[in-house]
Amino acid sequence: MSWLSIQKELPARRKAALILLSFLLPLALWSTISYVPFIWHPMMEIQNAGGSLYLEQGQRVTRNVFEQENRRLMEGGEEVLTGVRANPVYLPPPHNVLTAVYTAFKTKPRRPDDPWLHESLAHSIQVVFYGFLLSSLIGVPLGILCGVFSFFSKLYEPFFEFFRYMPAPVFGALAVAVLGINDGPKVAIIFIGTFFQQVLVIANTTRQLPPSLLEAAQTLGAKGGTLLKKVVLPAIAPTVFLDMRILLGWAWTYLIVAEVVGTSTGITWFINQQAKYRIYENVYAAILMIGIIGLVTDMVLAWIGRNLFVWDGGKRSGLFLFLSELFCGPMDKTFTFTKKRALKHADYTTPEL
Amino acid sequence: MQTIQLPSYKEQSPTVADRFNRLKQRQVILEAENISKIFPTEQGDITALADISFKAYRREFLSVIGPSGCGKSTLIRILSGLESASEGQVLLDGKPVDQPGPERGMVFQGYTLFPWLTVKKNVMFGLEVAGKSQTQARAEALQWIEMVGLEEFVDHYPAQLSGGMKQRVAIARALANQPRVLLMDEPFGALDAQTRARMQSYLMQIWRNVDITIIFITHDLDEAVYLSDRVLVLNANPGTVQEMIEVPVAQPRSPKQHLNPEFLATKEHIESLIHPNRDEEDVLPIIRLTNIKDDIL
Ligand SMILES: Nc1ncnc2c1ncn2[C@@H]1O[C@H](COP(=O)(O)OP(=O)(O)O)[C@@H](O)[C@H]1O
Ligand SMILES: [Mg+2]
Numbered sequence: 001m002s003w004l005s006i007q008k009e010l011p012a013r014r015k016a017a018l019i020l021l022s023f024l025l026p027l028a029l030w031s032t033i034s035y036v037p038f039i040w041h042p043m044m045e046i047q048n049a050g051g052s053l054y055l056e057q058g059q060r061v062t063r064n065v066f067e068q069e070n071r072r073l074m075e076g077g078e079e080v081l082t083g084v085r086a087n088p089v090y091l092p093p094p095h096n097v098l099t100a101v102y103t104a105f106k107t108k109p110r111r112p113d114d115p116w117l118h119e120s121l122a123h124s125i126q127v128v129f130y131g132f133l134l135s136s137l138i139g140v141p142l143g144i145l146c147g148v149f150s151f152f153s154k155l156y157e158p159f160f161e162f163f164r165y166m167p168a169p170v171f172g173a174l175a176v177a178v179l180g181i182n183d184g185p186k187v188a189i190i191f192i193g194t195f196f197q198q199v200l201v202i203a204n205t206t207r208q209l210p211p212s213l214l215e216a217a218q219t220l221g222a223k224g225g226t227l228l229k230k231v232v233l234p235a236i237a238p239t240v241f242l243d244m245r246i247l248l249g250w251a252w253t254y255l256i257v258a259e260v261v262g263t264s265t266g267i268t269w270f271i272n273q274q275a276k277y278r279i280y281e282n283v284y285a286a287i288l289m290i291g292i293i294g295l296v297t298d299m300v301l302a303w304i305g306r307n308l309f310v311w312d313g314g315k316r317s318g319l320f321l322f323l324s325e326l327f328c329g330p331m332d333k334t335f336t337f338t339k340k341r342a343l344k345h346a347d348y349t350t351p352e353l
Numbered sequence: 354m355q356t357i358q359l360p361s362y363k364e365q366s367p368t369v370a371d372r373f374n375r376l377k378q379r380q381v382i383l384e385a386e387n388i389s390k391i392f393p394t395e396q397g398d399i400t401a402l403a404d405i406s407f408k409a410y411r412r413e414f415l416s417v418i419g420p421s422g423c424g425k426s427t428l429i430r431i432l433s434g435l436e437s438a439s440e441g442q443v444l445l446d447g448k449p450v451d452q453p454g455p456e457r458g459m460v461f462q463g464y465t466l467f468p469w470l471t472v473k474k475n476v477m478f479g480l481e482v483a484g485k486s487q488t489q490a491r492a493e494a495l496q497w498i499e500m501v502g503l504e505e506f507v508d509h510y511p512a513q514l515s516g517g518m519k520q521r522v523a524i525a526r527a528l529a530n531q532p533r534v535l536l537m538d539e540p541f542g543a544l545d546a547q548t549r550a551r552m553q554s555y556l557m558q559i560w561r562n563v564d565i566t567i568i569f570i571t572h573d574l575d576e577a578v579y580l581s582d583r584v585l586v587l588n589a590n591p592g593t594v595q596e597m598i599e600v601p602v603a604q605p606r607s608p609k610q611h612l613n614p615e616f617l618a619t620k621e622h623i624e625s626l627i628h629p630n631r632d633e634e635d636v637l638p639i640i641r642l643t644n645i646k647d648d649i650l
Contacts, residue, residue, distance in 0.1 A: 212461060212463055212465045213465060213467060215435050215453070215459075215461075215465070216459070216461065216465035216466075216467075217467075217478070217482075218434075218453040219433055219434075219435070219453045219454075219455070219457065219458060219459035219527070219536075220455055220458075220478055220479035220482060220527070220530060221454060221455030221482045221530060222478075230478070230482070231467070234469045234470075235467070235468075235469065237469070310510070311468050311469045311470075311511075311512060312468070313512070
C-alpha cells in the first residue's frame with residue numbers, strides 16, 4: 001500500500017510511526033544544529049582568553065571578532081585566543097533544556113521574595129482557571145439561550161460579534177484602572193478573550209440541533225422547559241464539550257498577555273526573569289511546560305469526553321468506570337461500541353414478532 | 354400479447370361493502386376540515402394544500418398517497434400540530450387541536466430516536482414526560498419494546514441499530530403514549546425492499562392488536578393498497594383531494610393478496626390517477642450507436 005493515497009486512512013502502525021516522526025523530526029533538527037560542530041555554530045566560545053584585554057573565558061563572540069582579535073594579538077606578539085565553535089546562547093542544546101525541565105523546579109529564586117517555578121506555574125493555571133470558569137458560568141447558558149431563542153440571539157449576538165474583533169489585550173490598561181494591579185485584571189483579560197467567542201460558538205452549536213428531534217419530542221408530549229432539559233441539553237452536550245476544549249486552548253493563549261498586565265506574574269514573569277539572567281534553557285523549559293500542560297489537559301478532557309458521551313461514538317473504559325464508581329456510585333455499563341460491528345448483521349436474524 | 358381483464362376496482366363484494374358500511378358508522382377519531390396551507394416565500398406564495406377534508410374512523414388504516422411534493426408531509430405535520438393550517442382545522446375526537454400532543458403519535462421518515470438514550474429510555478421518554486414513575490414507565494416501555502420484538506436490544510443505543518429496528522423503536526415510542534391516532538410520514542421510505550416488506554407485516558400485526566387509528570403517508574402504491582382500508586389520493590400543485598378509495602381487498606391481508614384481481618385493479622386505478630399520461634413514453638434524443646442487425650428481437 002502506498003504512503004500517499006488520497007482520502008485513505010493509513011494502517012495503524014504507519015500512523016503511529018508518523019505521529020512519532022512528527023515529534024522526532026523537529027527534535028532531530030534541533031539536535032543536529034546543536035551537536036554537529038560544523039553545522040551553523042556561528043560563534044566561538046573562548047576557552048583561553050590569552051593576552052586579550054577585553055575577552056574572557058566562556059564568552060561567546062562571532063567568528064569575525066574572534067579572528068580579528070587573534071590577528072591583532074599575533075601582530076602584537078601576545079598569546080593567542082583558543083576557543084571552540086558554539087551556537088548563540090539563546091539556542092541551548094536539547095539535553096540542557098531537558099535537564100532544565102527538572103532543575104528549574106529545584107533552583108532557588110535569586111531574590112528571597114520571588115516565587116519558585118512551581119509557584120509561578122500554579123499562579124498561571126489559577127488565572128486561566130478563574131477566567132475560563134467565570135466566562136463559562138455566564139457564557140455557556142447564554143450561548144444556549146441564544147441558540148434556542150431568536151430573542152436572545154438578536155439581543156446579544158450582533159454586539160458580541162462586534163466586540164470579539166477588539167483584541168482582549170487592548171483592555172489591559174482599562175482592566176488595571178478598574179480592577180487594580182493584582183489578579184483581577186488578568187482574570188478579566190482571559191474572560192474578555194474567551195467570553196464573547198464562547199457565547200457565539202455555543203449558540204452556533206445549539207443551532208445545529210436537528211429540529212426533527214425537537215419535533216419528535218413535541219409529539220411525545222414534551223413542552224417548554226422539558227424540551228430544553230430533556231432534548232436540547234443532552235443533544236448538544238458532546239459538541240459543547242468539544243467546543244469547551246477548543247475554547248480552553250484559546251484561554252491559554254491569552255494567558256501570556258494577561259500576565260504582563262499590571263505586575264508581571266506567573267510563568268511569564270519566570271520566563272522574562274530567566275531571559276534577563278540569560279539562562280535560556282530555563283526559558284525553553286518553561287515554554288515546553290506550558291505546551292505540555294495544555295496538551296495533557298486537552299488529552300484528559302478528550303478522554304473524559306469519550307467516556308461521557310458513549311452514544312456519540314465514544315467508548316467507556318475500565319478506568320473511567322472504576323473512577324466514576326469510586327466517586328459517584330455504580331452506573332450502567334451496558335455498552336461498548338465494539339459490539340456495534342457484530343450488531344450490523346443482527347437485523348437479519350432478529351426473531352419474528 | 355394478452356391483456357388481463359381486471360375487474361373494476363369499484364366492484365365490491367357484499368362482504369367488503371358491508372365492512373366499509375360498518376367502518377363509517379364508527380366513531381370519527383381525526384377529522385380534517387377544509388385544510389389549506391400557504392407558504393409565503395420570497396418568490397411568492399406557495400399553495401401546498403388547498404381545501405382538504407376527510408375523516409379517519411376508529412381503528413381505521415388510512416393511507417395518503419400522491420406524487421412527491423404534493424404536500425403529504427405538510428398535511429401530516431398539520432394533523433400532528435407541528436405546522437398550523439392557513440385555513441381550516443383539525444378535529445381530534447370532535448375538538449379542534451393546534452398544538453402537538455402525545456395523543457397524536459408520530460413516526461417520521463428520518464430517524465428521530467434520541468441518540469443519547471438507549472432503546473428503553475427512548476420508549477420511556479413520553480411516559481416520563483407524562484409524569485409516570487420510573488418503575489411504571491420502565492415496565493410499560495418494556496411491554497411495547499417486546500411488542501415490536503426488540504427485547505434483546507433494550508440497552509442498545511440507536512447508533513447500534515439497523516434502519517428497520519430504529520423505526521420499530523420509533524413505533525414503540527409513539528405507541529407507548531397510547532395515542533388516539535398514529536401519524537406516519539413515509540416511515541419505511543428509507544428501507545430496502547426486504548426490510549420494508551417485513552416492516553409492513555410488523556405494522557399490520559401491531560395495528561390488528563392495538564386500538565389505534567393509523568394515518569400512513571407513502572408514495573409507494575403497492576404499500577398503500579396492501580396496508581390500507583382506504584387510500585386518500587392527492588393531486589399536486591396545489592395538493593387537493595383527488596379521490597378517497599375504498600380498497601376492495603378482504604381483511605386481514607396477507608402477502609398472497611398482492612396478486613388478487615381486486616388488488617391489481619385498485620393499484621391500476623390509483624396509478625392512472627397519479628400518472629394520467631404514463632402511456633406516453635418519454636423519448637430521449639439518442640442517436641443509434643449499434644448496428645440494427647445486432648438487435649435481439
Ligand atoms: N417550510 C416551507 N416553506 C416553503 N415551502 C414549503 C415548505 N414546506 C413545504 N413546502 C412546499 O410545499 C410543497 C409540499 O411539500 P411536502 O409536504 O414536503 O411534499 P411531499 O411530502 O408530498 O413530498 C412543496 O412544493 C414544498 O416545496
Ligand atoms: Mg414528504
